[in-house]
Amino acid sequence: MPGTPIARSMGRPLLRDLSRQQLTGYFTGTWNTYETLFRGVADAPEAYGARVHPFRLPLVFYLAHTAAFSMRKLALAGLVDQSETSEFDERMERGVSPEDPDELAGLTDWPSTDTAWAYRKRVHGIVLRAIKNVPLSTAVEPEAPLRALLMAIEHENIHLHTSIPLVRLVPSRLKETPQGWPAPVRERRGNPVAFDGGDGFVPCRGGPVRFGDPDIEADGFQWDNEWGRRETEVAPFAVAPHPVTNGQFLRFVEDGGYEKADLWTTHGAQLFLDRVSDGVPNSWLRADAGTYRYRGVFADSDMPWDWPVEVSRHEAVAYANWAGATLLSEEQFHALLDQEFGGAGQVTDRIGDFNIGLQHGSPRPVRARGAVLGRGGTDFVGNVALWLKDDFTALDADTFRVDPLYPDFSEPWFGRETGLLAGASYAARGHMADIGVMRDFMQNHMDQLAGILLTRPAP
Structure with missing residues (x-):
């Protein structure tokens, strides 16, 4: 299954030095990466036409979306001139995120994969033409044409990140690693019991934190939930030295964690357990004699017990409850960035040193050889994003304003059914990799390239 080599793309381009050539390269690299993911899936109805996740539409929708x-x-x-638009654009633009998976049962009229690929080819040419004509600027107002173009590119980066877990769920016989997709990490060290958290939590002094940018015309693209500023004081706390590994999570599974109702405290957890969960993370496969294998994006493998586990928010919170700990808050994440790396800006300057941006096709062992650790020995940047304990809300409720180009991007999702994420996974590209700025969010029931970092009160 041919593909296009993945172009390295870590963070968002800055407007102050944005050229038309750079914008073309950024769009093309983003577009080709997304298509490469889908070229690894066989053109078969049970691959593209089936719902691989109860709460999601078939893959062919996301290919065209x-x-x-x-x-x-x-x-x-x-x-784009209105004469070039069609009903197909409107039909494929809007997804469905139901409260109950039965709401999707009647949605069966989807295009063929040939139609979706042909549509993408046509739109690709239209976007390239738009890049030639769009006015460039060192700052963009919310409704500026350049911002609309950047929004289209960054939306593709978001869906790369949310589509990888869906492709993972396609049966392995219906996919193979496409040409150009990065290989998974082969390094293995340790076993299920080697990572039990016994190496001690790292103290974080807390203190004043400030994050966000009140300038909505800032030097780079931002989503509306990132407009604003938050300033607060963080009390001292302790944090695990690395995200929870598959080996650590095995103990939760073996202890019957999925059957202990009192651990599942997130909104919609019972529906998740009844309709989505198989009693293990979706990144795991049950094997013979009670053992497990790792469900990779395109190929399954022996379980990498020393990689961070990838879970839904429901599972992250349940594990934290079982461990007698909590997840990081957004403010604690920024306090940890400040203490361990000197702030988000310092992480951005070294972004290529972390497992981010599809340098690899998988996570790698926690505290791996060559991993960039914080000053306290923490390993929490890259590999997987981190579920926060916060429900998804505006950065600053007093100044929040709905995006005029995308009014339903964030506000409809504010609330307890949606979780907030921080950091960046191995597949985060573009603005998704802009640590400390990107405020990613996802419904509680969706498994993501996201893991668990535990905190406890300061001793």
Whole structure:
């Protein structure tokens, strides 16, 4: 299954030095990476036409969706003539995120994969033409055509990150690693009991933290939930030296964690247990004699017990409850960045040193050889994003304003059914890799390339 080599793309391009050539390369690299993911899936109804996750639409929708989103936003900003738009754009732009998976049962009229690929080819040419004509600027107002174009690109990066867990669920006989996709990490060290948290929590002094950018015309793209500023004082706390590993999570599974109702305290947890969960993370496969294998994006393998576990928010909170700990808050995450790396800006300057941006096709062992550790020996940047304990809300409720180009991006998701994430996973690209700025979020029941970092009160 041919593909296009993955272009390295860590963070968002800055407007102050943005050229048309750079914008073209950024778009093309992002677009090709997304398509490469889907080229690893066989063109078969049970691969593209089936719902591999109870709360998600078939893969063929997501193949066409990001292109339709681009068409709609560029038309809204005046970069595409209305005569070039169609009902297909509108139909493929809007997904469905139901409260109950039965709401998706009647949605069966999807395009063929040939139609979706042809549509993407057409839209690709339209976006390239828009790049030639879009006015460039060192700052962008919320409705500026350049911002609409950047939004289309960053939306593709978001869906790369959310589509990888869906491709993971496609049966392995219906996929193979496409040409150009990075290989998973082969390094293994340790066993299920080697990572039990006994190496001690790291103290974090807390203190004043400030994050966010009140300037909505800042030097780079931002989503509306990132507009604003938050300043607060963080009490001292202790944090685990690395995210919870598959080996650590095995103990939760073997202790019957999925059957202990009192641990599952997130909104919608019972529905998740009844309709989604198989009693292990979706990144695991049950093997013979009670053993487990790792479900990779394109190929299964022996379980990497020393990699961070990848789970839904429901599972992250249940594990933390079982361990007698909590997840990080957003403010604690920024306090930890400040203490361990000197702030988000210092992490950005070294972003290529972390397992981010599809340098590898998988996580790698926690505290791996060559891993960049914080000053206290923490390993929490890259590999997986981190579920926070916070429900998803505005950065600053008093100054929040809905994005005029995308009014339903974040506000409809504020609430207890949606969790907030921080950091960046091995597959985070573009703005998704902008640690300390990107405020990612996802419904509680969706497994993500996200893991668990435990905190406890300061001793």
